[in-house]
Amino acid sequence: MADRPPETVEEPAAFEDDSAPPSPEEKKHHSFWRELPVLIVIAFAIALIIKTFLLQAFYIPSASMEPTLLIGDRVLVEKVSYRFGAPDRGDVVVFEKDLAILADPNAPGEDKPFYEDIGDAFRSLFGFPTGSSQDFIKRVIAVGGDTIEGSGNTVIVNGTPIEEPYLPEGITTGDFGPVDVPHGQIFVMGDNRSNSDDSRNFGPVEEDKVVGRAFVLIWPPADIGGL
Numbered sequence: 001m002a003d004r005p006p007e008t009v010e011e012p013a014a015f016e017d018d019s020a021p022p023s024p025e026e027k028k029h030h031s032f033w034r035e036l037p038v039l040i041v042i043a044f045a046i047a048l049i050i051k052t053f054l055l056q057a058f059y060i061p062s063a064s065m066e067p068t069l070l071i072g073d074r075v076l077v078e079k080v081s082y083r084f085g086a087p088d089r090g091d092v093v094v095f096e097k098d099l100a101i102l103a104d105p106n107a108p109g110e111d112k113p114f115y116e117d118i119g120d121a122f123r124s125l126f127g128f129p130t131g132s133s134q135d136f137i138k139r140v141i142a143v144g145g146d147t148i149e150g151s152g153n154t155v156i157v158n159g160t161p162i163e164e165p166y167l168p169e170g171i172t173t174g175d176f177g178p179v180d181v182p183h184g185q186i187f188v189m190g191d192n193r194s195n196s197d198d199s200r201n202f203g204p205v206e207e208d209k210v211v212g213r214a215f216v217l218i219w220p221p222a223d224i225g226g227l
Contacts, residue, residue, distance in 0.1 A: 149177030
């Protein structure tokens with residue numbers, strides 16, 4: 001038998017990875033999409049904090065504050081001042097009123113579960129109505145401890161007629177009162193006295209229902225300015 005040449009064993013070829021390493025641009029792109037959900041959550045949290053504690057924009061839906069504020073105007077409301085003090089006469093404020101109380105001033109307020117309060121906060125953040133309360137914007141005319149009345153088209157606070165330079169000529173207030181404003185509450189009226197649902201109808205407003213002070217008109221651009 002002829003000698004057979006020794007068998008040679010071929011080692012398997014090393015695995016070749018045809019895929020190239022990602023470029024810096026691809027790494028950056030993938031990183032962005034991984035971080036996007038976190039950025040959205042952070043942005044949402046910041047917006048919620050600002051709305052809750054600092055600033056909030058409000059849309060004017062009615063003519064009750066004309067000519068100071070018109071339908072479709074938007075104002076910024078700051079929420080810091082009244083954490084350290086009470087509203088003053090002449091302030092333009094946004095406050096909440098329970099819809100049940102608006103329908104019946106003697107109706108008790110609704111004691112809602114905490115999870116409904118959380119849901120209301122999220123709906124309010126995006127401008128949706130909460131269903132249980134309504135925001136109003138009016139001017140503070142009297143504060144706690146004052147006695148206010150309307151007589152002869154003049155508003156009288158603590159026995160003294162007050163000046164109202166924000167009212168145009170021809171606005172009539174009408175007779176009402178006298179009303180003793182309890183401490184911790186405010187008496188509010190719209191500047192459009194003949195077309196405003198205000199404290200003359202539903203009574204004084206609790207200070208803890210005040211959302212904040214409207215301090216600047218931000219829309220339309222041609223009318224931007226302080227209140």
